[in-house]
Amino acid sequence: MAELTEPDRPGQGRLAHAPEGHPPVARAKVGVILANLGTPDGTDYWSMRRYLSEFLSDSRVIDYPRWKWQPILQGIILSKRPFSSGRAYAGIWNTELNESPLRTITREQTEQVRAGMAALFGDSVMVDFCMRYGNPSTGSVIRRMQEAGCERIVFFPLYPQYAGATTATANDQAFRALMKLKWQPAIRTVPAYYDHxxxxxxxxxxxxxxxxxxxxxxxxxxxxxxxxxxxxxxxxxxxxxxxxxxxxxxxxxxxxxxxxxxxxxxxxxxxxxxxxxxxxxxxxxxxxxxxxxxxxxxxxxxxxxxxxxxxxxxxxxxxxxxxxxxxxxxIPCLNANDAHVAMLIDILCRELQGWATPVAG
CATH class of the missing domain: 3.40.50.1400 (Rossmann fold)
Structure with a gap:
């Protein structure tokens, strides 16, 4: 990792041998991204249509030829399905935060994992979450981590069992995001944990x-x-x-x-x-x-x-x-309960070996 001098502003510093006036460089960190399926931004027709179009256009999910599938999707399915899907989401919507339960719970999981990782690794590990479809998008989170100085990222699809339509497409999206970066962080993807x-x-x-x-x-x-x-x-x-x-x-x-x-x-x-x-x-x-x-x-x-x-x-x-x-x-999903969070942290500690060192004490 690059050697830095005293920071010019919090979290950043000048390269030790850089010429005067060199732009500040973020201190190197390791990023952890928890990735879930996705969520619409609202229950209205257009929010649902955008979400369903992105989801159902994914060839990992529906692998029919595009010339055959897209006219059916954009013409028939997306003229009606956003209404029924919107009603389904409206019945479970978190009205207080104006978001789906999936986003609320994934944020709670992330906050608890972040606290656990901070206790183990201090501020050298940055933890965030993304969605394969919808927001926060995979690309935006990877860019934010790269800009914050994450030279290495552990990408963790939250699917216990591997499937091409879930784990693989989440990983695909992460690598597509890397293709757009001048300076790519190294990346590790976490395997399925169905028998952990x-x-x-x-x-x-x-x-x-x-x-x-x-x-x-x-x-x-x-x-x-x-x-x-x-x-x-x-x-x-x-x-x-x-x-x-x-x-x-x-x-x-x-x-x-x-x-x-x-x-x-x-x-x-x-x-x-x-x-x-x-x-x-x-x-x-x-x-x-x-x-x-x-x-x-x-x-x-x-x-x-x-x-x-x-x-x-x-x-x-x-x-x-x-x-x-x-x-x-x-019986509810594991969500942000203690046993689930402890399992996620255990897996991440294994995947971070060689990349992050626990703090003393």
Whole structure:
């Protein structure tokens, strides 16, 4: 790292051998970016349209040829879907901060991780968050870190299970942002953590805490993961296998039998077959077969969002109750709880090895 003399202003200084008048250079730091999926800026039609257009134009998400897909998306889908999606977001919107719960929770996670990293590394590590779609954008956060003197960045997609449509596209966007910089920081991307012991334990503890407050234990625990087309699995995406392993490890940690925990997939979009069983159909089938009490959680989401607060806790709940179920319990995502934050910090400490040195004491 460049040798600096006394700072000309906070956080900056002159290079030791630079000529008089050389512009101040930010002191070298390491950046940590927590990356989540994204969020619209508002629930109105145009905010939703901008967000959905960016999201559904991503070839990692919808990989149909652009010449075929874009006319359908821009003409048919985006003339109607922003209205229905806006209503869904409006039902869960954080009106106090005028933002989606995903942004609120991701900020809370970031603040807690930042405090934990400061306790370990002092001011040598800078922590922020970005969204793959919407704001704060990946590019803006990387630029801000580079300007603040981050010569190295650990980029952490908050997806426990790897998928091309989540982890890969987040990483793609980070590297696209680097392409626009004259001085690129070095970057490390954090791998999926679907079988990390602290992750499995945090999931298990969240189940145990909810169950401990219930008069009657649910007959089944459903682990509902966001779906992807079945074709992606056949083309080599490991997402399905990693979801299955997460649920198996969770079941073993909870001491459940194979009949007490089920894996399902939600959020099907479009005409082709997606990973099955579909959550909304499976909970109805369970109710029709005589199951009266279920609990459901979403291990693929690091923070509650429209897919959990609206889709699971409203649409999927209604499917179960209307089919004859009696008690539906939603177990929230790990969000900013202590066990989750401790896991994120543990992973980051591993990824920062060789780049950042813990402060003494």
């Amino acid at each position: 012991p602290l992750y499995i334990d945090a999931l298990a503890r969240s189940v145990e805490e909810v169950y401990a407050g219930m008069a009657q234990r649910p007959e089944l625990l459903i682990t509902s993961y966001h779906g992807v087309p079945k074709r992606y699995l056949e083309e080599g995406d490991p997402y399905h296998c990693q979801c299955q392993k997460t649920s198996r490890l969770l079941r073993e940690r909870l001491g459940m039998s194979g009949e007490e925990l089920r894996v399902t997939f939600q959020s099907k979009f479009g005409p082709e077959e997606w990973l099955q069983p579909y959550t909304v159909e499976e909970v109805a089938r369970l109710a029709e077969s005589g199951v009266r009490r279920i609990a459901i959680m979403a291990p693929a989401f690091s923070a509650d969002c429209v897919e959990t607060l609206e889709e699971i806790n409203e649409e999927i709940r209604d499917s179960f109750l209307h089919a004859g179920g009696e008690e539906f319990t939603y």
